Amino acid sequence: MAMAAASAERVLAAPVDLNHTGHYVHWGVVQISVANLVVVGLMVLVFVAAVLLPFPKGRGRR
């Protein structure tokens, strides 16, 4: 029972251990956490995808 609870906890645990100070990127005066950098990168990716991917043609549309 306790083992099952422990393994369930491992499965549900955050994929990144949040119980320590964050990692930061330093680039001259620019200082940004890796987490925020990942979010900015994802936004750029989704933006490019939204511009380039074809939009499906709706039913009954001309």
Add this chain to the structure above:
Amino acid sequence: MSDPATSREVRSGGWTGAVRRYAVRTLPPEKLLPDTQPAYMASWIYVFGVLTVSALVVVVATGCLLALEGPGWWHVSSVGKYVNSLHLWSVELFMFFMVIHLWGKFFMAAWRGRRAMTWMTGAVCFLASVGAAFTGYLTQQNFDSQWISGQAKDGLNAVGIGAWFNVLDFGQMLMWHIVLLPLALGGLTGLHVLLVRRRGIVPPIDATVPTPGAVEGRL
């Protein structure tokens, strides 16, 4: 040249009639709830405004649930923590979608053709969202929020508004987070979307010369 009888009939109705005539003139039903859109709108980039609205709806709904039960619930019980997480992650998505929406509108110069107010209400929505997220972090009641407010107070004191907008005053920050900023954001978003309806979707840059909004008058 107008028929006096007709003009008296048109002008009757006091302020409610005047407001109705103004509303119908500026936003006739076929503009308010259109059933067709120009072909150039068939692009994923146009979806991000409505994704932002959808995320905002989840943010407000989960925030209302949190308000209903209080911190003794959202900090302790598993359902409370779950709703708290829904609130946080819908905010993350809201900001994510809003930024892509902003980039999209920037690169299509969507303020063309008398759409400056649409752009400006959007920009103020962005600022209000930053304030709402900030006051939200201050209401976490943990060391993070203590650290954030400790840092922010120096900045706000330096620009001279710290005495009035006191980030160390938990009650004031909670009220900004759950009353003032949601009201401002809700009102601005409503206005923003009505302005989009009124002017119609902006044509692509090389498609047409920007034409003034089809309906006369200013908002």
